[in-house]
Amino acid sequence: MKKHPPYHLRVNKAVDRFLLIEALRRLSGLIDLSKYTYYGFGGPFLEDCRLLHEYFPELSLVSIENDNETYKRQLFHRFCTDIAIKNIAFRDFLRDLKSDGKEILWLDYTDMSWERVREFLDLLDIANKGTIVKVTVRADRRDNPYNRNTTHKDIHNKVEKFRSKITEEFGAVCPAVILDDDLRPGNLPVLFQKMFQIAAEKALPAGTHCVFQPLDSVHYTDGTMMLSITGIVWPLSEVQLLKDRLATWRFANVSWARPRRIDVPILSLKERLFLEKH
Numbered sequence: 001m002k003k004h005p006p007y008h009l010r011v012n013k014a015v016d017r018f019l020l021i022e023a024l025r026r027l028s029g030l031i032d033l034s035k036y037t038y039y040g041f042g043g044p045f046l047e048d049c050r051l052l053h054e055y056f057p058e059l060s061l062v063s064i065e066n067d068n069e070t071y072k073r074q075l076f077h078r079f080c081t082d083i084a085i086k087n088i089a090f091r092d093f094l095r096d097l098k099s100d101g102k103e104i105l106w107l108d109y110t111d112m113s114w115e116r117v118r119e120f121l122d123l124l125d126i127a128n129k130g131t132i133v134k135v136t137v138r139a140d141r142r143d144n145p146y147n148r149n150t151t152h153k154d155i156h157n158k159v160e161k162f163r164s165k166i167t168e169e170f171g172a173v174c175p176a177v178i179l180d181d182d183l184r185p186g187n188l189p190v191l192f193q194k195m196f197q198i199a200a201e202k203a204l205p206a207g208t209h210c211v212f213q214p215l216d217s218v219h220y221t222d223g224t225m226m227l228s229i230t231g232i233v234w235p236l237s238e239v240q241l242l243k244d245r246l247a248t249w250r251f252a253n254v255s256w257a258r259p260r261r262i263d264v265p266i267l268s269l270k271e272r273l274f275l276e277k278h
Contacts, residue, residue, distance in 0.1 A: 012220035012262045014272070016228050017048055019251060020106070020134055021055050022231055025213045026249055030242065031130055035059040040106040041065065041090070044073035048106060049083055059104075062086060064093050094122055100129035101233070112137040112192060112227075114169055117199050124233065125204035130208060131233045135196065139189040139219055139227040146184050159183060166191075173198045189219035189227040189259050197256050198231055204233070212234050215246065217253045220262035227259060 008047055024033060033056055040048045042063035049061045061083040064072045071087040073228065085095065090107070097103075107125065109116050128132070139249045141147075143165070143270070145158035152157070159180055168172050173195040175182075199210035211231050217229040234242055246252040251260065 010222040011264045012222050013226075015262045015264055016136070016218060016220065018276075019216055019228075020048075020216065020230060021051065022249070022251070024056065024132075026246055027132075028213075029136055030245060036060070036102045036104055036132075037062060038104045038106075039064060039093075041108045042074055042085075042253050043108075045077050046074055046079065047081070048108070051102055052081055052226070053083070054082065060084075064088060064090055066090070066251050076251060078135075094119065094126075097123075097126060099126050099128045101130035103127070104132040105134070107133065109135070109136040109137050111223050112139065112141075114171070115169065117173055117195060120196060120253075121199050121203050124200060126211060127233045129233055129235055132230070133212070133232070134228065134230040136226055136228040138224055139192050140225040141186060141188065141261065144183065144185060144188070161267075162176060168278070170195055172202065179205055185225065189225065192227050193217055193229060193259055200231070206236075210234060211239065213239055213242055214256055216251050217256075217259040218251075218262050219259045227243075229259070 001140070021158060038052055039059040039062045042049050042065065046063060049063055052059055053061060061247055062273055063074055063083060063085045065085065065087060066089040068087065071085065074085050083203065094163045107116070109125070116135075116137055117194055120133070123133060139160075143162065145155060162183060163178050163180075175191070175194050175198070178191065181187055197214075204210050204212055212231045213234045214229060214231040217227070219225060232242070243254050253260065
């Protein structure tokens with residue numbers, strides 16, 4: 001059986017879900033959510049689908065799951081007949097997706113690899129105006145020498161090898177210069193966000209007249225460091241209108257600035273219910 005993170009203990013992840021809810025609220029008036037379909041990797045408990053259905057019951061919902069055992073658990077936890085649960089790999093699903101700009105997709109990964117960036121690129125390649133994409137990746141590396149008790153004497157060589165490995169793995173989406181500080185665990189979310197920014201610019205060059213406009217970006221630790229970026233495919237000529245709509249949202253990140261840190265303590269059920277009201 002596929003192992004899953006302890007979703008009920010991932011309080012920072014819960015905040016990330018609510019940021020998506022708030023971003024969609026802020027976009028009301030610019031997009032008609034009643035015509036949208038949400039596609040996500042619901043996990044065994046379909047938590048993201050459940051939350052979106054609560055706040056936006058007009059949304060159509062689709063959960064994509066490749067693992068057979070998790071798929072069975074999703075069927076058990078299915079909370080309404082309107083949600084479609086597809087037992088399919090995302091890359092296969094993406095191959096058949098016909099975008100009309102009325103999609104919300106959460107690429108909720110538990111790792112970070114070139115394959116994840118490739119899927120993000122492939123998605124933007126077929127996306128149309130109005131497509132909303134949230135991508136979450138692991139912003140940590142087990143092979144990072146800064147994670148280990150490495151003496152000052154040999155740290156330089158190990159960091160150099162690590163930098164070469166990152167550059168080779170992510171190729172064309174790597175920044176031209178990767179400093180030693182960029183590779184430290186606390187700064188990896190910034191480096192990985194830069195990779196997704198470069199990927200978005202390559203997928204939607206100036207000639208397409210659309211950009212992947214970021215709405216928010218955060219990083220948090222629920223056992224391991226995660227990076228989460230939300231954005232929308234939007235006409236370049238209308239970007240300022242979008243930014244104006246988000247101007248009063250304190251959690252907005254519309255300029256690819258450093259991702260905001262989420263750091264919430266373990267909450268009781270009573271505390272979570274109280275905070276959810278806000």
